Structures are given as C-alpha cells and as structure tokens.
Amino acid sequence: MLTGEIRNKVDKIWTDLWAGGITNPLTVIEQLTYLMFIRTLDEKDIETESMEALTGESMSKIFPLNEEGQSMRWSNFKTKDARIIFDTIKDNVFPFIKTISNDKTSAFTRYMEDAIFLIPTPQVLEKIITGLDELYEHEIQDLDMQGDLYEYMLGKLATAGQNGQFRTPKHIRDLMVQLMKPTPDDTVCDPACGTAGFLVSTAEYVRDEFGASMTTEQWDQFATKLVSGFDTDRTMLRLSAMNLMLHSISNPDIDYVDSVSKQNNISNKYSLILANPPFTGTIDATSIHDNLKTVCDTKKTELLFVALFLRMLKTGGRCAAIVPDGVLFGTTKAHKSLRKEIVENHKLEAIISMPSGVFKPYAGVSTAIIIFTKTDVGGTDHVWFYDMKADGYSLDDKRSAIQDNDIPDIIARFHNLEAEQERKAAEQSFMVEKSAIVDNDYDLSINRYKEIVYEKIEYDAPEVILDRLSELDKQIASKMDELRGLLK
Missing domain, CATH: 3.40.50.150 (Vaccinia Virus protein VP39)
Incomplete structure (x- = not known):
C-alpha cells in the first residue's frame, strides 16, 4: 500500500501538470504513463548491462548504442538543463518509443501512432521528472509498489469519470x-x-x-x-x-x-x-x-x-x-x-x-x-x-x-x-x-x-415498564424543583 507521503508526492506531480494547463485527468495519466514507460525502458537496459557484466556475453538492448541513442536514456538526460531535457524527449525519445516495437502490426505500435507529447514547458517537465525519479529511487523501488502507484493514478482517472x-x-x-x-x-x-x-x-x-x-x-x-x-x-x-x-x-x-x-x-x-x-x-x-x-x-x-x-x-x-x-x-x-x-x-x-x-x-x-x-x-x-x-x-x-x-x-x-x-x-x-x-x-x-435468523428479544411486562417510567418522572420533577430553587 502507498503511504500518505507517497500519495502527497504523486498529488504534487499531478498538480504541476494541472498548473501547466493539462486539466483532463485522462490526459494527465496518459502523459505520466509515457514518462514512466520511458524510465522503465532505461531500467531494462541497465539490467541487461548487469547481465552482460556477469555472463560476459553481448545481449540486445532497447536503446541504440550510438551517441544519439544513449542520450535518450533517462539516466543520461535527467540531470541535464530543463531545455535540453525537453528537446530530447520531444524530438528524440518520444518519436523513438512510438516505433519501439519491431512488429509494425503490434498493438503498441498501432496505438502509439496518434500519441501526442503534451507537456507544455521545460520547467513543468523538469518538475515531473524530478518528482518521478525521487519516487522510483526512494519510495517505490519494488514492482509491487510501482503497481500500487499506477493503481493510485488510475483511481484518480476513474474517480473523475472520464471513461464512463x-x-x-x-x-x-x-x-x-x-x-x-x-x-x-x-x-x-x-x-x-x-x-x-x-x-x-x-x-x-x-x-x-x-x-x-x-x-x-x-x-x-x-x-x-x-x-x-x-x-x-x-x-x-x-x-x-x-x-x-x-x-x-x-x-x-x-x-x-x-x-x-x-x-x-x-x-x-x-x-x-x-x-x-x-x-x-x-x-x-x-x-x-x-x-x-x-x-x-x-x-x-x-x-x-x-x-x-x-x-x-x-x-x-x-x-x-x-x-x-x-x-x-x-x-x-x-x-x-x-x-x-x-x-x-x-x-x-x-x-x-x-x-x-x-x-x-x-x-x-x-x-x-x-x-x-x-x-x-x-x-x-x-x-x-x-x-x-x-x-x-x-x-x-x-x-x-x-x-x-x-x-x-x-x-x-x-x-x-x-x-x-x-x-x-x-x-x-x-x-x-x-x-x-x-x-x-x-x-x-x-x-x-439466504435464511435470515431473527434473534428472539424478550421485553418486560407493560406494568413493569410503566412503573419504570413513573420513577423517571419523579426523578425529573425532583431535579426541576432543585433548579427552581437555584433561581430564587
């Protein structure tokens, strides 16, 4: 389960997007998902590099090994100037992930064709990348927590009722x-x-x-x-x-x-x-x-x-x-x-x-x-x-x-x-x-x-109840007399 602190951090990222002019919850989660996906691709290449170091065998990677390809990795661009990050993602990374599947008929390729990068400014993008990176490195390192994060964001989408x-x-x-x-x-x-x-x-x-x-x-x-x-x-x-x-x-x-x-x-x-x-x-x-x-x-x-x-x-x-x-x-x-x-x-x-x-x-x-x-x-x-x-x-x-x-x-x-x-x-x-x-x-x-079992309840006889009410009346009258005495 996500802690209140993590939820607050996610809400802060969400607010930054809203402040940047993206107010449709469906669009917010879509843009955040793109960035989460980009970060995960880099993580997969880091894992592959670790396996290469252990086995000594060369393995295929997601990002091209040339300078341009390596510049598109999250770990390489996240500390750059906000303008460089913005241009890198808009002009290089985003077009790259839209064609990442080798199968041109795959679901991912088909549905990414009309995807649009909508984060409006370098400053907003830098805030979101910093916020996501902090969450992933310090708060949600394991897969279960990452799943919980995604569920929390989807909960915001569903609460807003955008998809009916x-x-x-x-x-x-x-x-x-x-x-x-x-x-x-x-x-x-x-x-x-x-x-x-x-x-x-x-x-x-x-x-x-x-x-x-x-x-x-x-x-x-x-x-x-x-x-x-x-x-x-x-x-x-x-x-x-x-x-x-x-x-x-x-x-x-x-x-x-x-x-x-x-x-x-x-x-x-x-x-x-x-x-x-x-x-x-x-x-x-x-x-x-x-x-x-x-x-x-x-x-x-x-x-x-x-x-x-x-x-x-x-x-x-x-x-x-x-x-x-x-x-x-x-x-x-x-x-x-x-x-x-x-x-x-x-x-x-x-x-x-x-x-x-x-x-x-x-x-x-x-x-x-x-x-x-x-x-x-x-x-x-x-x-x-x-x-x-x-x-x-x-x-x-x-x-x-x-x-x-x-x-x-x-x-x-x-x-x-x-x-x-x-x-x-x-x-x-x-x-x-x-x-x-x-x-x-x-x-x-x-x-x-389903059989409903009714619990039998036994009540006192009417005379007993009336006697109890009479006694309560006497107690109320006595207290009223005490109050009147205090007012004299």
Whole structure:
C-alpha cells in the first residue's frame, strides 16, 4: 500500500501538470504513463548491462548504442538543463518509443501512432521528472509498489469519470484471479479491458506462481499470447499496451473492437475470461451480433457481454465476471433466458455477492461475481453462494483500510467446496441445489436463498415498564424543583 507521503508526492506531480494547463485527468495519466514507460525502458537496459557484466556475453538492448541513442536514456538526460531535457524527449525519445516495437502490426505500435507529447514547458517537465525519479529511487523501488502507484493514478482517472466505466479495484481483480488460478498454458481475455487491469493481474499471478518453472515456450506464450483485450477507446488501448509492456508482456494482443457488435466474430477461442463489462448501457440493436441475440434478445450491455463470454470461451473454458445485481434477479425475458442458458446448458459454479461500496467513491451500484464453466452439455448441480460483507476497506467514499476482510475466506472456501456442502443457508456461504434455482425461475440473487435468523428479544411486562417510567418522572420533577430553587 502507498503511504500518505507517497500519495502527497504523486498529488504534487499531478498538480504541476494541472498548473501547466493539462486539466483532463485522462490526459494527465496518459502523459505520466509515457514518462514512466520511458524510465522503465532505461531500467531494462541497465539490467541487461548487469547481465552482460556477469555472463560476459553481448545481449540486445532497447536503446541504440550510438551517441544519439544513449542520450535518450533517462539516466543520461535527467540531470541535464530543463531545455535540453525537453528537446530530447520531444524530438528524440518520444518519436523513438512510438516505433519501439519491431512488429509494425503490434498493438503498441498501432496505438502509439496518434500519441501526442503534451507537456507544455521545460520547467513543468523538469518538475515531473524530478518528482518521478525521487519516487522510483526512494519510495517505490519494488514492482509491487510501482503497481500500487499506477493503481493510485488510475483511481484518480476513474474517480473523475472520464471513461464512463467502472475501474475494478486491484484487490477485487486479484481476488478473481486467485479464484480462477490461471496457468502459463491458459489463453486469457478481457473483452472490455479498459486499462488492462485484469490482464495485468493475470500476468502478475502467472509470473509469481510459475515463473521459476516455466519453459522457454511458456515464456514466449507469456510475452505474446497469454492475455488478450478489446476496447473501443483508443486512449484506453494505448494505456493498456504500455501497462502490459511494463509488466513484461512485450507484444500484447490488444485490439480496437466493439466486442458485442458484428465486428467481433471470435468464438470458442479462450480458456479463461476475466472481466468487468460496462453496466447499464445500451447499444444500437442493428449493430448487435446476431448470435448473441439468440441467447438473450436485448440491447442491455450487461446481458450481452455475459452471452458474449459464453461464445468466446472454448468448451471447458471458465469465466469470472462482475455483473450488476439486476443480472441475477431481473424479470425480463432476456434476463431469465440468459440465466437459464448458464444453469441448464453450462456449469454455474458460484455467485459471490459484493457490498455496494466496493466501487465507491465513483459508483454505489450493488454487484456480484459470477463464475461458470462453458460445457454446452450442462453440469450445474449445486451453486455456491457467498455473502461478502467486507473487502478490507471501508464502504464509504474514503475507502480507508480496515481489519474486516472476507477475501481470504472466500478464496479458501472456493477451493474447498466439498466442505461447504453441510453449511446452512443462514451462514455467510452455502450451497444451493439446482432444483431450488429452477423452482425460483432461475433467480440467482443470494437473498432468495439466504435464511435470515431473527434473534428472539424478550421485553418486560407493560406494568413493569410503566412503573419504570413513573420513577423517571419523579426523578425529573425532583431535579426541576432543585433548579427552581437555584433561581430564587
């Protein structure tokens, strides 16, 4: 977690950009991301040079070895005069990073083509470089802290509501990844990827859990094919590509696609989908892909995306997605047909109800995580329900860290579902038989099945209560008489 001091320093950098005339939060984070990326490229070359010194073998580097190439490295220009730094980045470094990928068709190359360097003056740029360098050298040296820094900046972006989507908090994304346990051999997709949060969490998990034992082929898969993402906002795609490259995904499969439209024909491709698709939106009915309408004929994006997940998964593929509560209990024909499709023709495994404060301060919507496996032949027998009451943060707009946290319990119980069979519906987690779900018209709301236990409270007899009130009246009258005596 970032300390208050680090947050203040980030806020200072943010303020310097605002004072320089860049007031759009999306633009601020985009420009900061460029500079973070430039610094990281230099760090990668420094690591390569260290390896060369250890092994004695020459290795390929990012920056050209000539004088101009070396002048573009962060460590070489950061102490120069502000004007020299500004000209170096604007005229040399920025054009260089736009063409850094050897693959001219790569996501990074495509989405960097229309990137613009917008920092207005040498003085503003010098302040930002000094501030970032201080953070990286003294405050956020390890990768986890760098990730926290990026998350903090993304939080500012989401709070401002610039992209019209809900940014999923990192601890919720990490929860979903730990529930699904992706492996190096998985192909993971987020069809509404935003800034690639789920894909980054996936990459971090795979690297941490399997990095020491992965083969060369698996590392190649990790760098190119492990994760894929789609979005309809080119700025988001640009941030996604850089975010993934900063996490060792050298050639991310990120594409400009309206996922639920006729533009997207992908089916039976991915082994895992992790997503938080757009909520409460509608789109033009004529643009919706026909095979999604066969599952649920609707214009509501939250339903269309779940139908899309079923189509894009290969048989045996798994999905963990965040959906608004309305998807679980909505009474329209489209809502019911989608839930019936999952329960009857695939394997619905779990519904994890989350408190409405999870997305505060920028949204108070109630949501749940739905987990299922695509089978095309059914397989739902029991569905596991969990009533999350706390996620480690307060549920108000401040979202301060607190002790109460159900996430470790959720992970432990999900990976030991056999032990959940005997739990009662009055407990925080429990199993529900498929027959009960069918009888309830495929309603998947946890409140439909949760048993509420009312505690019996015994009250005193009315005569006792009246006697107690009379005694209180006498005490009040006595005190009033004392007060009157003081006034005489």
